[in-house]
Amino acid sequence: MSDGINREPMLEMFIFETVQLVEQLEQEVLSSERDQGFSIAAINQIFRIMHTIKSSAAMMLFKNISSLAHATEDLFYFIRENKPESIDHSGLTDIVLECVDYIKGEMAEIQKGRLSDREVPALLDTVKVFLEQLKSSQPDGGLPAGPREAVPKQQYYIPSNRQEVS
Numbered sequence: 001m002s003d004g005i006n007r008e009p010m011l012e013m014f015i016f017e018t019v020q021l022v023e024q025l026e027q028e029v030l031s032s033e034r035d036q037g038f039s040i041a042a043i044n045q046i047f048r049i050m051h052t053i054k055s056s057a058a059m060m061l062f063k064n065i066s067s068l069a070h071a072t073e074d075l076f077y078f079i080r081e082n083k084p085e086s087i088d089h090s091g092l093t094d095i096v097l098e099c100v101d102y103i104k105g106e107m108a109e110i111q112k113g114r115l116s117d118r119e120v121p122a123l124l125d126t127v128k129v130f131l132e133q134l135k136s137s138q139p140d141g142g143l144p145a146g147p148r149e150a151v152p153k154q155q156y157y158i159p160s161n162r163q164e165v166s
Contacts, residue, residue: 025049033093047076064120071127
């Protein structure tokens with residue numbers, strides 16, 4: 001039963017966009033490796049790339065690509081928000097490059113018309129374990145900072161002699 005939607009152009013757009021994003025991701029990671037660390041700009045860029053890949057892969061029902069991108073996005077979200085003092089940059093680089101290789105492999109299969117959705121649990125676990133190690137190395141266990149000062153609620157003074165506007 002057809003729902004009247006021609007999915008081929010959507011698939012072609014997904015392939016085109018994802019291949020470009022993976023190339024950008026790889027360049028960003030290799031550049032960070034040369035710099036011996038991930039700059040704030042690189043962290044933000046990698047986060048955005050993984051967010052986009054996650055969303056578009058989910059839309060196209062490529063669950064494993066989406067799951068892996070989501071876990072990597074979570075990792076970079078934590079790094080961006082918590083700014084851990086100690087990060088194994090070499091280990092992080094290796095993990096992200098493994099993700100790049102996995103997504104490249106999936107994209108090659110998809111481009112050949114084989115809608116592959118190879119298993120990814122070991123790599124997914126590696127990303128999640130790295131994130132958990134980062135969280136546990138934080139003095140506060142990776143929890144958000146303590147209670148923030150309350151922002152005073154905006155209040156407006158309305159004079160009692162105010163006339164109604166009709």
